[in-house]
Amino acid sequence: MSSNINRSRLDRAGVARVLVAAGFDPARVAACEELGAATYNTAYRIRLDDGTGLVLKVAPDPAAEGLRHERDLMRTETTFYRTAAPALPVPGVAYADFSREVVPRDYLLMTELPGRNWHELDSGVRGADRGRLRRELGALVAGLHRITGDGFGYPQLGLSGSWREAFTGMTAVLLDDAVRWNAPLPVPVSRLRSLFDGNADALDEVTTPVLVHFDLWPGNVLLHEGRITGIVDGERAFWGDPLAEMVSLALFGGIEDDEAFLAGYGGIVFDDGARRRLALYRAYLYLIMLTEGGPRGYTGADRDAAVEHITRHLGTALSELEPSPL
Structure with missing residues (x-):
């Protein structure tokens, strides 16, 4: 099965812009790698120089073809984490942006969970x-x-x-x-x-x-x-x-x-x-x-x-x- 042709990817400069918008200094990034398991969004694991772990998820191109119920899924994911946090061990929402001004995609920056x-x-x-x-x-x-x-x-x-x-x-x-x-x-x-x-x-x-x-x-x-x-x-x-x-x-x-x-x-x-x-x-x-x-x-x-x-x-x-x- 080939990967989703609609997945978006950010270059190093795009990741840096996201971090700046979220209040993080890109100079503190010790490592950044794409997580290969994602099939719809694109996910990156980011490690800061103090050991802090973050996960950045980037939505597909909003103009790309998709199923009708898949519109604005990242907004739903953000709402889910914030709503479910009292009941489940879910990632903390560090920053979410749906303006598509920093990068032309919805994105969600989360705390990394162990495991x-x-x-x-x-x-x-x-x-x-x-x-x-x-x-x-x-x-x-x-x-x-x-x-x-x-x-x-x-x-x-x-x-x-x-x-x-x-x-x-x-x-x-x-x-x-x-x-x-x-x-x-x-x-x-x-x-x-x-x-x-x-x-x-x-x-x-x-x-x-x-x-x-x-x-x-x-x-x-x-x-x-x-x-x-x-x-x-x-x-x-x-x-x-x-x-x-x-x-x-x-x-x-x-x-x-x-x-x-x-x-x-x-x-x-x-x-x-x-x-x-x-x-x-x-x-x-x-x-x-x-x-x-x-x-x-x-x-x-x-x-x-x-x-x-x-x-x-x-x-x-x-x-x-x-x-x-x-």
């Missing part, structure tokens, strides 16, 4: 350690979901009065993008719309908007010395159903089987409505993953293998949304 992401370390996290960390993560996510908002949906796109209205709008926009980018879908868009609409009544069970990260796969969880030290990459956040969080927490799997996480979180009742909502959110996330390859220019054998894998799991989610036979 490496769980995805990189996963081969060394096994047995009791894994269970303990999953319980710890469950407790952290429960704290995040105690933060409530005034409306539902993506903050950068405007909030709705109900979760049904918000999520229906989110899926409609995504399916329009899927058509625009000729996404490799396993069934016609008309069938997808019908399945989403046919299960929308389950969304009415959600009456309180909570803060949802929506990208809590192990790559966005930092570990250090046997503890969770960071939750990062909050640009996909929205106000909505806490059950939506469970999709990325068990990507291509089932949170229902994660006893350690559920023990830390406090338990979830997986009744019919909850299961249908989980299937809706899984389908939504998998559709994003299939569609985003268009504007990002993903190609190659790795992309083909990813599409096959995602499509298989999307098919499972869609089957759970089919009407029950009489």
Whole structure:
């Protein structure tokens, strides 16, 4: 899979301008390196001469093609860190600028958190350690979901009065993008719309908007010395159903089987409505993953293998949304 063709990069002078705007002396930079794991924004690790660590994230060119819900994501990430800070170990916002005057991109300068992401370390996290960390993560996510908002949906796109209205709008926009980018879908868009609409009544069970990260796969969880030290990459956040969080927490799997996480979180009742909502959110996330390859220019054998894998799991989610036979 090739990298995102829309990613932006700053030269040394651009990084220096950002640091000056944030109140840091560029002469104090002891090291600056691009972090290769980023796939949407571009991230740089900056080390000052006193050992202070910073991370600079730079958004893609605002004129570049992208999915419609991806507009102004860095503003959402900044809001997420500031809002979630009482509940989660998130980076501190050192400086954020969306004027595009210092550099022609949105950017966010954050404090660096200790640790490496769980995805990189996963081969060394096994047995009791894994269970303990999953319980710890469950407790952290429960704290995040105690933060409530005034409306539902993506903050950068405007909030709705109900979760049904918000999520229906989110899926409609995504399916329009899927058509625009000729996404490799396993069934016609008309069938997808019908399945989403046919299960929308389950969304009415959600009456309180909570803060949802929506990208809590192990790559966005930092570990250090046997503890969770960071939750990062909050640009996909929205106000909505806490059950939506469970999709990325068990990507291509089932949170229902994660006893350690559920023990830390406090338990979830997986009744019919909850299961249908989980299937809706899984389908939504998998559709994003299939569609985003268009504007990002993903190609190659790795992309083909990813599409096959995602499509298989999307098919499972869609089957759970089919009407029950009489």
